[in-house]
Amino acid sequence: MSTDTQAAPPAATPQEGPVRVQRKLPRYAPFGLFAGGVAVGAALSALTGFSVISTVVYGVVLGTVAVYAASRAVEGRRKATDRLVTSLVTTAFGIAMVPLVSLVWTVLDNGLARFDGQFFSNSMYRVVGEGGGAYHAVLGTLIITALATAISVPIGLMAAIYLVEYGTGRLKKAITFFVDVMTGIPSIVAGLFAFALFTLLFGNDFRAGVMGAVALSVLMIPVVVRSCEEVLKLVPNELREASYALGVPKWRTVMKVVLPTAVAGLGTGITLAVARVVGETAPLLITVGLITGTNLNPFDGRMATLPVFAYYQLTQPGVNEQAFLDRAWTAALLLIILVMALNVVARLISRFFAPTTGR
Amino acid sequence: MAKRIEVSDLNIYYGNFLAVEGVNVSIEPRSITALIGPSGCGKSTFLRSINRMHEVLPGARVEGKVVMDGQDLYGSDVDPVDVRRQIGMVFQRPNPFPTMSIYDNVIAGNRLNNKRMKRAETDELVERSLRGANLWNEVKDRLDRPGSGLSGGQQQRLCIARAIAVEPDVLLMDEPCSALDPISTLAIEDLMTELKERFTIVIVTHNMQQAARVSEQTGFFNLNGVGQPGRLIEFNPTEKIFSNPDEKATEDYISGRFG
Numbered sequence: 001m002s003t004d005t006q007a008a009p010p011a012a013t014p015q016e017g018p019v020r021v022q023r024k025l026p027r028y029a030p031f032g033l034f035a036g037g038v039a040v041g042a043a044l045s046a047l048t049g050f051s052v053i054s055t056v057v058y059g060v061v062l063g064t065v066a067v068y069a070a071s072r073a074v075e076g077r078r079k080a081t082d083r084l085v086t087s088l089v090t091t092a093f094g095i096a097m098v099p100l101v102s103l104v105w106t107v108l109d110n111g112l113a114r115f116d117g118q119f120f121s122n123s124m125y126r127v128v129g130e131g132g133g134a135y136h137a138v139l140g141t142l143i144i145t146a147l148a149t150a151i152s153v154p155i156g157l158m159a160a161i162y163l164v165e166y167g168t169g170r171l172k173k174a175i176t177f178f179v180d181v182m183t184g185i186p187s188i189v190a191g192l193f194a195f196a197l198f199t200l201l202f203g204n205d206f207r208a209g210v211m212g213a214v215a216l217s218v219l220m221i222p223v224v225v226r227s228c229e230e231v232l233k234l235v236p237n238e239l240r241e242a243s244y245a246l247g248v249p250k251w252r253t254v255m256k257v258v259l260p261t262a263v264a265g266l267g268t269g270i271t272l273a274v275a276r277v278v279g280e281t282a283p284l285l286i287t288v289g290l291i292t293g294t295n296l297n298p299f300d301g302r303m304a305t306l307p308v309f310a311y312y313q314l315t316q317p318g319v320n321e322q323a324f325l326d327r328a329w330t331a332a333l334l335l336i337i338l339v340m341a342l343n344v345v346a347r348l349i350s351r352f353f354a355p356t357t358g359r
Numbered sequence: 360m361a362k363r364i365e366v367s368d369l370n371i372y373y374g375n376f377l378a379v380e381g382v383n384v385s386i387e388p389r390s391i392t393a394l395i396g397p398s399g400c401g402k403s404t405f406l407r408s409i410n411r412m413h414e415v416l417p418g419a420r421v422e423g424k425v426v427m428d429g430q431d432l433y434g435s436d437v438d439p440v441d442v443r444r445q446i447g448m449v450f451q452r453p454n455p456f457p458t459m460s461i462y463d464n465v466i467a468g469n470r471l472n473n474k475r476m477k478r479a480e481t482d483e484l485v486e487r488s489l490r491g492a493n494l495w496n497e498v499k500d501r502l503d504r505p506g507s508g509l510s511g512g513q514q515q516r517l518c519i520a521r522a523i524a525v526e527p528d529v530l531l532m533d534e535p536c537s538a539l540d541p542i543s544t545l546a547i548e549d550l551m552t553e554l555k556e557r558f559t560i561v562i563v564t565h566n567m568q569q570a571a572r573v574s575e576q577t578g579f580f581n582l583n584g585v586g587q588p589g590r591l592i593e594f595n596p597t598e599k600i601f602s603n604p605d606e607k608a609t610e611d612y613i614s615g616r617f618g
């Protein structure tokens with residue numbers, strides 16, 4: 001620990017003037033103390049056989065204590081508590097980041113091996129070992145997700161409009177309740193629902209991408225309703241009244257004032273809802289299954305999708321096990337990239353469509 | 360175009376709460392009628408019931424008659440949307456549409472109702488309305504900028520331009536100057552005096568001088584106590600209200616001996 005801070009007189013000295021002047025630790029002090037803590041931690045760790053994890057744990061604990069003590073001695077109690085809580089919150093954030101960073105790192109590490117042109121241009125048709133790709137699964141995922149979006153967005157958006165603009169009393173409460181319940185439906189149940197529905201309608205052997213799209217819609221609709229509802233509620237009532245006062249009927253007010261004002265939030269919410277279902281595995285596993293070839297018709301026959309592709313590559317490898325593992329990792333990497341891209345799109349939407357208030 | 364409005368035995372409710380009771384009044388065409396009274400006595404509520412804006416709030420309802428040129432606005436065959444097309448409204452807080460440019464804000468009433476207009480016609484309408492609202496010179500170079508980028512007073516005048524662009528017969532204004540500086544306030548008062556050549560104007564104001572300056576008729580609302588309905592205590596020519604009112608309560612309120 002730095003010696004000059006310890007030499008300072010304890011607590012704050014009241015000064016002339018209306019505002020009490022407070023002694024402060026220099027800006028670099030907390031960083032220095034933490035570095036010291038980690039150094040001491042490394043030494044402690046070395047005593048019991050060095051490991052990075054114990055070094056970090058010791059270091060963080062020692063650093064926190066040291067910062068608290070130093071601040072208590074120099075800056076007084078309130079400031080010390082402030083620094084303590086800052087340390088704790090930062091540590092919690094660090095802990096939360098560990099699985100995320102580790103996951104991304106592992107997937108990158110394993111997935112980049114097959115992240116090549118062949119992966120995107122070949123299907124698994126007649127591939128039993130090396131080579132092959134997920135061309136069919138990528139297209140399958142895109143088609144099924146697009147179909148699910150096409151089903152969910154109109155229903156979800158209109159339900160949200162009903163809840164915010166028109167609904168009153170019992171029906172509104174009932175819908176809100178069921179939307180809440182639907183939000184918590186396990187995805188396998190959604191898959192079974194779609195499976196049962198299409199079996200009832202078209203018989204036992206029916207398989208098609210649209211089954212998966214319906215299953216995903218069951219999961220997606222409540223998310224769309226919820227996020228759109230929140231966004232529509234944010235539209236100030238004054239704008240609706242301004243529109244009514246111009247002699248504009250309610251439905252036109254909704255279409256031309258409320259929705260355009262909320263478009264940024266709606267786009268963001270819908271995109272995030274897509275991101276939510278794009279990686280769903282269970283419902284697709286039991287509805288659309290998997291094929292090795294390419295099927296682009298979602299209304300007839302099994303289709304391949306990325307999550308199910310990854311699942312089967314992992315659980316049912318062929319002759320060259322490593323080749324199958326590599327493909328599974330690459331599919332996982334692609335899914336993460338897809339979700340990240342959707343999140344970026346959501347941000348761009350909210351950036352570019354937000355109503356301009358600037359001068 | 361300006362029209363006479365006769366209100367008889369109007370009771371206005373929020374759910375079960377009777378907010379305004381027993382209003383009888385006749386509002387003259389081509390004149391300015393001011394409504395004054397203490398906060399919470401139901402001026403805004405009454406104003407909003409004239410163009411059927413009151414009922415957009417859930418549970419809000421009205422009993423009685425509001426007759427404009429012989430037609431009961433609350434008749435069962437009357438569409439509130441038509442009423443609002445004829446009776447425009449300017450709100451206390453300026454509320455331009457944030458997604459629209461200044462230009463689009465002015466013609467919002469036509470655009471939102473999908474009225475087809477030629478470009479030249481709309482240009483002409485925008486200029487006429489903005490000139491009418493005394494805003495043209497300030498914004499003529501930036502008509503394509505967002506309406507929310509104007510100052511508060513400019514926004515309020517934009518809202519007035521928007522209201523007069525649909526050419527209503529009556530214009531209701533709820534404290535249009537309460538958020539404005541004295542210069543913008545004067546601009547809007549001048550504007551009202553010009554507009555009354557063409558419109559029937561009803562204005563709610565807390566500013567007694569303003570009522571005295573611009574209006575021909577003044578109505579004084581008051582309420583007996585918290586939770587009691589507001590009532591129209593006195594309705595008389597403005598000069599009389601401010602010099603020799605019939606009611607003691609009016610005189611007390613005007614001379615500041617209130618409560």
Ligand SMILES: Nc1ncnc2c1ncn2[C@@H]1O[C@H](COP(=O)(O)OP(=O)(O)OP(=O)(O)O)[C@@H](O)[C@H]1O
Binds near residue numbers: 373
């Ligand atoms: N949305 C509402 N729901 C229920 N009660 C309301 C609502 N708006 C107003 N009120 C009540 O109606 C009464 C009249 O309110 P109003 O807004 O008309 O008063 P005001 O005269 O315009 O007051 P101010 O001068 O402060 O604007 C008040 O008692 C108020 O509490």
Ligand SMILES: [Mg+2]
Binds near residue numbers: 403
């Ligand atoms: Mg009011």
